[in-house]
Amino acid sequence: MQLYADSVFYNITLHQADRKLPYLLMFHGFMGSREVFKPLIDDLAGFCNPLTIDLIGHGKTITPDNPELFHAERQIHQLKSVLDRLKCKPLYLFGYSMGGRLAFQLIARHSGLFAGAIIESSHCGIYSKTDRTNRIEADQQRAIKIENNFTDFHQKWQQLPLFAHTPFKARKRYTKIMKTQKPELMSASLKGFGAGVMPNVCQKIHLSHLPLQLIAGGRDKKYAEIMEQMSGNHKNSKLAVVKNAGHRVHTDRPEEWIRIVKDFMQTG
DSSP states (O other), X not given: OEEEETTEEEEEEEOOOOTTSOEEEEEOOTTOOGXXXXXXXXXXTTTSEEEEEEOTTSTTOBOOSOGGGGSHHHHHHHHHHHHHHHOOSSEEEEEETHHHHHHHHHHHHHGGGOSEEEEESOOSOOOOHHHHHXXXXXXXXXXXXXXXXXXXXXXXXXXXXXXXXXXXXXXXXXXXXXXXXOHHHXXXXXXXXXXXXXXXXXXXXXXXXXXXXXEEETTOHHHHHHHHHHHHHOTXXXXXXXXXXXXXXXXXXXXXXXXXXXXXXXXX
């Protein structure tokens, strides 16, 4: 289905609608799409109604080439409009990497929409002004590289140490999805919703009572430490650091990922 909000036609798939089961809205990462979750859907459907979405600028969501549409407040406005029309309850939220950052932005403003949230390999904002400035500059450089030679950029992106542990089949799926993205929209995403531009909402998250399940890969030391710190600051949270997994826990250890998500949604 497609739902229009703020100049954007969001592409959404509700994979089943069993009224006895909760719903799980799933946010993919940068240069991904709802297709990255396809291998997980059958297992998820055993205990929830998966709801996947192509985020702004990605996949088959129709998006104008305007970085302002990607700003956090605009995306939150868009997604709130979409969710108000979907009326899926009870609703859980999952976000991976960039999708996790967006999930944090959404629950910081509208935590009442959700029964709980599952965040994988992500963070709620950069504290240091210097670090934020450095990240903005880095994302600006990445945006230029995307605009000049997108093929070279996504090939090098896949070679980042973050993704070194992604299994071959999953890597092929991600590569195929990346190749279909529009360079001007990937550039706009970095300019409008890069980690340096995105507001820091950590304090709002820490003060929230929303149940959180945090997931990190044991081989992804940076994000395992970030999410361990977040877990210590949020009283109603659980942290799972998955052995032999990198940044993409959902591809590196899918059976363990399913177990964690199922346990959280069924027991809180």
